Amino acid sequence: xxxxxSRRNKLIQTSIQMKKIYxxxxxxxxxxxxxxxxxNRQIVLNFIRVHSPISRAEIARETSLQRSTISAxxxxxxxxxxxxxxxxxxxxGGRKPTLLRLKTGTPVAxxxxxxxxxxxxxxxxxAGNLLETERFPTSSDIRYMNEQILGKVSKFAASYPNAELxxxxxxxxxxxxxxxxxxxxxxxxxxxxxxxxxxxxxxxxPVTIDNxxxxxxxxxxxxxxxQISKTHNFITILVAEGIGTGIIIKGEVYRGEFGxxxxxxxxxxGEGAPVECSCGRRDCWEAHASEKAMISxxxxxxxxxxxxxxxxxxxxxxxxxxxxxxxxxxxxxAKSLGIGISSLIVGFSPQAVVISGSIVRAWDIVKEDxxxxxxxxxxxxxxxxxxxxxxxxxxxxxLGSIGLILAKKFAAGS
Numbered sequence: 001x002x003x004x005x006s007r008r009n010k011l012i013q014t015s016i017q018m019k020k021i022y023x024x025x026x027x028x029x030x031x032x033x034x035x036x037x038x039x040n041r042q043i044v045l046n047f048i049r050v051h052s053p054i055s056r057a058e059i060a061r062e063t064s065l066q067r068s069t070i071s072a073x074x075x076x077x078x079x080x081x082x083x084x085x086x087x088x089x090x091x092x093g094g095r096k097p098t099l100l101r102l103k104t105g106t107p108v109a110x111x112x113x114x115x116x117x118x119x120x121x122x123x124x125x126x127a128g129n130l131l132e133t134e135r136f137p138t139s140s141d142i143r144y145m146n147e148q149i150l151g152k153v154s155k156f157a158a159s160y161p162n163a164e165l166x167x168x169x170x171x172x173x174x175x176x177x178x179x180x181x182x183x184x185x186x187x188x189x190x191x192x193x194x195x196x197x198x199x200x201x202x203x204x205x206p207v208t209i210d211n212x213x214x215x216x217x218x219x220x221x222x223x224x225x226x227q228i229s230k231t232h233n234f235i236t237i238l239v240a241e242g243i244g245t246g247i248i249i250k251g252e253v254y255r256g257e258f259g260x261x262x263x264x265x266x267x268x269x270g271e272g273a274p275v276e277c278s279c280g281r282r283d284c285w286e287a288h289a290s291e292k293a294m295i296s297x298x299x300x301x302x303x304x305x306x307x308x309x310x311x312x313x314x315x316x317x318x319x320x321x322x323x324x325x326x327x328x329x330x331x332x333x334a335k336s337l338g339i340g341i342s343s344l345i346v347g348f349s350p351q352a353v354v355i356s357g358s359i360v361r362a363w364d365i366v367k368e369d370x371x372x373x374x375x376x377x378x379x380x381x382x383x384x385x386x387x388x389x390x391x392x393x394x395x396x397x398x399l400g401s402i403g404l405i406l407a408k409k410f411a412a413g414s
Contacts, residue, residue, distance in 0.1 A: 045077060264343075
């Protein structure tokens with residue numbers, strides 16, 4: 001069906017306003033994919049994703065698309081396995097409407113989340129529901145990691161031979177999704193890791209790779225709290241073994257040249273950190289504000305550090321139970337975290353900063369110290385950005401690796 005130019009522009013704007021999504025490699029495909037039918041399909045599919053359960057009539061009212069166009073698109077999406085009927089809704093005067101939602105329970109995405117301590121491989125459906133999950137300790141032996149990841153991904157692929165699976169990989173280092181290369185993982189000193197290529201050659205499944213903090217930022221767009229998922233400019237800060245930052249500008253992940261943007265964990269914040277950064281220095285933000293810095297600060301350099309007798313979960317639990325040393329450790333670490341946040345606010349002027357990681361469990365303890373340091377800037381006449389805890393739970397990066405695939409699934413023309 002043909003539309004005049006003004007109507008076409010309205011439809012495009014509707015899609016953009018609803019929710020922008022990050023689609024790796026999409027820029028080079030815009031001219032080929034952005035036909036009117038593709039745009040209409042994306043609008044309908046994403047309205048169902050964001051607002052389900054929803055009826056055809058509701059989609060028509062919200063998008064100004066004709067009912068016949070919506071019905072044809074919904075029929076196609078149903079046949080393709082994207083959408084399903086879930087029964088009837090309440091009548092407003094006529095026939096009861098048929099309600100639509102994304103089809104759940106069918107695997108479409110295989111997420112691989114590599115962290116310094118543990119690697120998670122999870123199978124998910126279109127709604128991001130985790131259907132099956134496997135975990136194993138991460139090793140510095142890259143050959144062992146290749147064997148483990150290839151074996152488990154191959155097992156999942158063989159278990160669902162008729163599923164149109166794609167693989168998303170999040171890693172704690174520098175990755176370029178345009179070329180699916182992993183340039184560097186500082187924690188293990190790995191360079192040019194070709195795990196994506198190995199998976200594609202062994203299983204035939206397409207692979208997308210991204211940095212873990214970018215994956216978390218994408219997960220906030222895709223699965224996060226409504227306040228954040230509708231925000232066009234925000235920064236996520238992943239506090240874990242290191243410090244990672246994901247930058248969302250105009251609703252898209254900003255990656256810089258070669259996928260190297262956002263490595264703020266290695267920016268200089270001051271001398272005398274309690275631990276070495278993964279890059280070997282003691283003046284990086286990571287060395288002052290990461291989980292390993294918090295553990296060292298709590299133990300004050302005692303022998304227990306080497307023995308690993310205390311971890312972040314225990315420190316947080318102690319703080320929540322009122323232990324003064326654990327509380328002071330978290331508050332002091334929050335100040336170090338706030339110093340870096342202040343610099344990011346001055347540099348990017350985001351609408352919000354989202355903190356992710358286990359420290360979120362102690363939000364009531366750390367939020368004041370975070371905000372005080374973050375407010376120290378030249379932006380005195382401007383509204384302060386919201387500094388908020390992530391709502392993604394304990395596994396934001398596995399959701400991010402799955403989000404890499406769902407973004408492709410929901411792209412126009414995919």
